[in-house]
Amino acid sequence: DAEITQSPRHKITETGRQVTLACHQTWNHNNMFWYRQDLGHGLRLIHYSYGVQDTNKGEVSDGYSVSRSNTEDLPLTLESAASSQTSVYFCASSESGGAGNTIYFGEGSWLTVV
């Protein structure tokens, strides 16, 4: 079965370090997204991509970057981790076009910045 996987699932890092969260999907979806989930805020969009070499900022993009070199992967990089970036991060993907109106999620990556 096609799926979307995130790694690592849990990570503790120190303030100021660079961290990369991996996301890999096997659905061949054009659209990929990164969300963060915090208590009281629901899920907020960090970055998204509509295809290879395409990346766009979401509502909470400061301190984060993404790159899309192939269809399957959208790694999320925290350039210099801050305690405010302690959160649960979800990668998601969807198809383009009329059938692409349901978004599928990975299992989440728990990141703690100390």
Added chain:
Amino acid sequence: AQTVTQSQPEMSVQEAETVTLSCTYDTSESDYYLFWYKQPPSRQMILVIRQEAYKQQNATENRFSVNFQKAAKSFSLKISDSQLGDAAMYFCASKSGGYQKVTFGTGTKLQVIP
């Protein structure tokens, strides 16, 4: 821009009873989609039900149904015959047809009382 509001941070229901979770949204789009996602303690995001705005008929999926009031921009979720496994966080979400980004509400935590 789309906004989604869930005004009930927490709800509880007796096992086997019916509960309704509220959601309102705001959008200037004529073509959009609405979703309810369930997030159990495992944190996995699970699609419960979706509704296309152009369809007047309310969507149903087994014990889950929606009351879609387009003029009022309301999209409530009804869970019938509640089961212990229904205990989770529920997120309402919207997506415009022309864009792939999904906007989430802040969630409602549902407790099922045996």
